[in-house]
Amino acid sequence: MEKLFKTVSFMSATLVMILLASIFISLFNSAKPAIEEFGFGFIAGKEWGVEVPIENPVSTVVATTAEKKVEVKPAENDNSLESMLGGGNDDIPMRTIFGGFIPIVGTLLSTLIAMAFALPIAMGIAVFLAEIAPKQISNVVGIAIELLAAIPSIIFGMWGLFYFAPIVQSFVGGYQVSLLTAGLVLGVMILPFMAAITRDSMRTTPDVLKESAYALGATKFEVIKDIIFPYSKAGIIGSVILALGRALGETMAVAFLIGSVFSLPSSINSPTVSIPVAMANSFGEATGMKTSALFYLAFLLFIISFAVISIAKFYFLRKDK
Amino acid sequence: MPIMSIEDFSFTYASAPARSLSNINLPIQKNCITSLIGPSGCGKSTLLRSLNRMHDLYPNNEYEGKLMLLNQENNEMENILDIKRENEFIELRQRVGMIFQKPTPFPMSIFDNVAYGLRISGIKNKTELKDRVEDALKGSALFGEVSDRMNKSAMGLSGGQQQRLCIARAVALKPELLLFDEPTSALDPISTAAIEELIVELKKDISIAIVTHNMQQASRISDYTAFMYLGDLVEYGETEQIFLNPREKKTEDYITGRFG
Numbered sequence: 001m002e003k004l005f006k007t008v009s010f011m012s013a014t015l016v017m018i019l020l021a022s023i024f025i026s027l028f029n030s031a032k033p034a035i036e037e038f039g040f041g042f043i044a045g046k047e048w049g050v051e052v053p054i055e056n057p058v059s060t061v062v063a064t065t066a067e068k069k070v071e072v073k074p075a076e077n078d079n080s081l082e083s084m085l086g087g088g089n090d091d092i093p094m095r096t097i098f099g100g101f102i103p104i105v106g107t108l109l110s111t112l113i114a115m116a117f118a119l120p121i122a123m124g125i126a127v128f129l130a131e132i133a134p135k136q137i138s139n140v141v142g143i144a145i146e147l148l149a150a151i152p153s154i155i156f157g158m159w160g161l162f163y164f165a166p167i168v169q170s171f172v173g174g175y176q177v178s179l180l181t182a183g184l185v186l187g188v189m190i191l192p193f194m195a196a197i198t199r200d201s202m203r204t205t206p207d208v209l210k211e212s213a214y215a216l217g218a219t220k221f222e223v224i225k226d227i228i229f230p231y232s233k234a235g236i237i238g239s240v241i242l243a244l245g246r247a248l249g250e251t252m253a254v255a256f257l258i259g260s261v262f263s264l265p266s267s268i269n270s271p272t273v274s275i276p277v278a279m280a281n282s283f284g285e286a287t288g289m290k291t292s293a294l295f296y297l298a299f300l301l302f303i304i305s306f307a308v309i310s311i312a313k314f315y316f317l318r319k320d321k
Numbered sequence: 322m323p324i325m326s327i328e329d330f331s332f333t334y335a336s337a338p339a340r341s342l343s344n345i346n347l348p349i350q351k352n353c354i355t356s357l358i359g360p361s362g363c364g365k366s367t368l369l370r371s372l373n374r375m376h377d378l379y380p381n382n383e384y385e386g387k388l389m390l391l392n393q394e395n396n397e398m399e400n401i402l403d404i405k406r407e408n409e410f411i412e413l414r415q416r417v418g419m420i421f422q423k424p425t426p427f428p429m430s431i432f433d434n435v436a437y438g439l440r441i442s443g444i445k446n447k448t449e450l451k452d453r454v455e456d457a458l459k460g461s462a463l464f465g466e467v468s469d470r471m472n473k474s475a476m477g478l479s480g481g482q483q484q485r486l487c488i489a490r491a492v493a494l495k496p497e498l499l500l501f502d503e504p505t506s507a508l509d510p511i512s513t514a515a516i517e518e519l520i521v522e523l524k525k526d527i528s529i530a531i532v533t534h535n536m537q538q539a540s541r542i543s544d545y546t547a548f549m550y551l552g553d554l555v556e557y558g559e560t561e562q563i564f565l566n567p568r569e570k571k572t573e574d575y576i577t578g579r580f581g
Contacts, residue, residue, distance in 0.1 A: 134380070208421050212487065214378055215419035216438035216494065217411040226437070230428040 027302055030295035037289065038098060042296055045099015048262045048278075049290065054093045098293035100300060102262050106179065106274040107301065109265070110254060111247040113183025114190060118243065121187075122194035123236075127224055129195070130202035142199070149192035157256030160185035165257060174269025177259035182274070185253055190243035197242065201235020202228050237316045241309050248305045251276035275301045323348035324498055324528040325372065326398060328387040332364075332371055335381035341367050344386070345554045347547055349498065351391070354520065354529045356543035356560070358536060360575065363549040365532045369500050372530065373417040374401060374410060390417070393497060415442060418491035419500045423507050424483030426475035431467050434475045434486055438494045457493035461485045462519055481512025488519060492527070499523065501531040505538065517542050536576055540564045548572045 028035075038045065125145065129138045164185060165176040172180065205228045213223045229236070259271020260281055273281075275297050286294055325348070332342040342364045349355050349372075357365040367376075376382040389398035390413075401413055415438070427434050435454040444450055454471075458464035463485045467478070475486055484504060491499060501520065505513040520529060521542055533539050539546055539560065546563040548556045548571070556563060556572045567573045574580055 206425075208423060209425050209427070211375060211378065212419070212421055212425040212490075213427070213437070215373060215375065215414055216441065216490065217415040218437075218441050219407060219411065222441050226429075226441075227427060233428075 024302065027295060027299040031292060031299045033289060034098065034292035034296040035299075038293075038296070042098065042100050042293075043104065043300070044101050045097065046101045046264065047097050047099050048102065049096055049098060051094040051096050054095050096289060098290065098296075100275070100293075100297050102264055103273050103275045103278045103297060104300060104304070105264065106258060106272040107248060107276070107304070109179055109272075110183040110186055110258065110274055111244065113180060113268075114186035114247045115240075115244065117184055117187035118191040118194060119240065122191050122198060122239075122243075125191075125195040126198035126202055127228075129199045131220065131224055131228065142196070145192045145196050145199075149196060153189060153250060153252040154256075156185055156189050157253035160188075160253060161256045164188075169269075172269050174267065175259065175271050177257055177271050178269040179258065179265045179272055180268045182254045182258040185257055186247050186250055189250065189253060190247050193246065194239045194243045197239035198232070198236050201232040201239070204235070205231045233316070237312065241312050244308055244312065245305055248301065248308065249276055251280050255280055322351050322391075324351040324391045325349040325530075326387075326389045327368070327372075328389060330368075330371070330384070330386035330388060332367055332376070332385070333383040334367075334376075335379065335383075340552060342371075342552045347554055347557055349528060349530050350545060351528050352524055352526075353544040354524050354531060354542055355545045355547065356539040357530065357532045357547050357549060358534070358539050358575075359549035359555075360580065361534070362551075364552040365549050366502055368549070369502055369530060369532045370419075372401075372498070372500055373414050373419055374404065375419065377410070391497075411442075415494050416496055417498045417500065418494060418496035420484070420487055420491060420502065420504045422503045424480055424487055426478065426483045426486055429475065430472045431475045431478070431486065432471040435490050435493050438490060442494065453493055454489075457489040460492050460523070461489035462515065462522075463489055479512070481508050481515060484508060484512070484516060485519065488516070488523075492523065496527060498528045498530065501529065501533075503532055503534060506534065513538075536564075548575060550575070 034042065125141075129142055129145075133141065160181060161177070165178075165181040168181050168184060169176045174180070209231065210223050210227055213227045218226070254274050255277045258274055258277055260273050260277055261271045262273055262278075263271075265272040279294050279298060282290065282294055327345050327347040327349070330342065330345040331340050333340045345368060347368075357369060359365050370376055371384065372388060376384070384402050386402075388401045390401050391397075392399050401417075404410060404413055427437060429437070432454055435457050436450050439450055439453055444453070455464060458467065463482060466482060467486075470477075475483065478486060484507075488504075504520075505516050508516065517538065520531065523529065531539075531543065543560045545557065546560045547554055548563065548567075548569075550571055556567060556569045558568075563572060564576055567576065
């Protein structure tokens, strides 16, 4: 029995590692053609699904000679019509290039806006609920916060698009679907998470610790700042990490609001695209290299999430020691 | 001469149906150690926590009577139950410090722990801070043990050291009265002896009230002893008299271990 219990718990823990490794490997494998084709340049590439002539000099020469050979007068009209329609010239070999710069920037910026908006408000809510509000009010607001956290993201997306975005637009102008509205709605979504977890970890501060600060003549503000925040730091960082993870990967709500345009946002209120939205919108009709490029994006999102979370964890928890 | 005089004092907790303390009359003598003893639930900690208005941190608790505290400047007694404004509370708690049952080091360095009360009271001068922190640590017999790791976290100290750190933190503010709420109940005998020695040392400058469930401790260190039972003060007198020659039957039963 003892041994069985040990084995089962060991296997459950191993499963996590296996899952993590297998997701990493399968993403990498599917992204491999794109990684080989575009290399690290993919990260800085601003073109997505654009056809360009193959730059390889040998094939270009072959192509031009082939063109010359076939060239006959009646065909000229067809050729010009084709090029006017924007179709690739059959005779010049083309390739489609993909670059992830725009969705990467869109993902990072929308997450940044969401955190900048949600973090101070979530801390304010948590402090109010844990320390300032009378018990009855704290309980009611607490339940409301937990309900808010339970709303599916698609509802946030619809509400954001039809009600929230017009309000934002009326204040800052620009487009209704934009980096800013997507970031703000993302912020509204992660806010209840952060507030609820931060409140819970603040409540773990022992009363006697707070009392000893009050007994030295500390004010409520000083107790919150000097005792409760440092004491519940690990829990607060945990809530921020969870929120970061959710913001980076959120698809549905952002898909409603970010505009899904493959262009760099010229300002905070112009539309762009994020990694999860690009994937959700394109996987349906993607084939070949496009699929692989999308997997490359997915792989990058995986790396970004992993990096952001490890940095957050190492940077803040190291200071404890 | 009393530094504090408790007069017809009663106390009711917010959620309690009845008074937890009723009609207590008790002096706390200046530069003496007064110990409060009694079985669990007799109200001794409740009384102690009233003396710096700790109960005001939680809503709807009710005080009755008077708690007169000596104002050292004009030698007049002032009722601390009249206090309403936050800055008056801060001043009261700087004058009447408190040490708790468990050591409560703050999550910061040893130096910052002792400097905390001084900093929030508005002392910014670095040399003054350093001097007062060192004085407080020396006065709490801790300086020798921590002088080489003042910037290390206070969490790394042993339980006894942490409790002496808390005493240093309170002493740094130069309080007039220091309240100890079972300060050694979480400590081993050697640390307990060190704390007791320290408390006796401190009474030269500070008046002390201590709640203890350890009767030997009360008889060892205190000058006056008050025995409480079920929210009433049963007997108060010089420690020797209480332990050797109690007037009340209940006191005798308790100190001889017949109940408690």
